[in-house]
Amino acid sequence: MKIISINVATVGNLFVTEAGEAPRRVPTAFDKKPVAAAVRVTRLGLTGDEQADLAANGGINKAVYAYPSEHYAFWSAQRLAALKRDMPLSPGAMGENLTISGLLEDAVWVGDQLQIGDALFEVTEPRVPCFKFNVRMGFSHASKAMMQSGATGFFLRVLKTGMISAGDAISLRAGPRLQTIRQLHEQRCNGTQFDLF
Structure with missing residues (x-):
């Protein structure tokens, strides 16, 4: 388990176009880019990153969003199917601060350190994507x-x-082990209709 990439961004604008309307500006710090140097972790996130x-x-x-690099192949396939062209994804494309390997949602538990x-970090919860994810991925059903x-x-x-630095190993210390990230995600989704378009 290790960090593949550390990614940060400052708040900029995302232009959202809806049918029949002029594009509107939406503030976002979704456009995360890899940094080569070591990064300071503060209580509220990474130095140089904004929300x-x-x-x-x-x-x-x-404070920090981690995303498994193992999922990138899935998203490349999704984009190819939706957009009919191959558009490579680089670390940070999911809006994550830490692109990681070796630690998936069914193997990490809420409260693990x-x-x-x-x-030292503590795992808190899964992400729930918003419409900005659809815009950044380029297709309406990404979320x-x-x-x-x-x-x-x-x-x-x-x-x-x-x-922390890219390439750093991740050492996991087990927490109370009551619920994995995947289990919490499924519990939240159970019987819930998400309007993500």
Whole structure:
């Protein structure tokens, strides 16, 4: 288990076009780009990273977003099917701060702790995508595909600040082991109709 890439972005604009309307500007920090140097982890996230919508992202319980690189092949296939062209995805494309390998949603539990570099994180919850994910992926059912597949990634709380770098190993310390990220995602989806378009 390790970090493949550390990705950050400042708040910019996403232009959303709806049928019959002029494009509107939506603030977002979705356009995460890899950084080569070590990054400082603070209680509220990574130095150099911002969140535009603190109700959905950021804060103590969603300070850092981790996404398994193993899901990238799924998203490449989804985009090829929807857009009829191959459009490579680079780390950060899911809006994640940490592109990771070796740790999927069914193997990480709410409350597990992840030691990475000098920093210590606690797994909190799966992601629920919004319409911005559809726009960034280029097709209208991307958010629905994330919810149906369970390829959500997960948010992290920062328990100990410190420095992290791409390539750092991830050491997992078991928490109470009551519910995996996938189980929590499925519980939230059970009987719930998500309007993600």
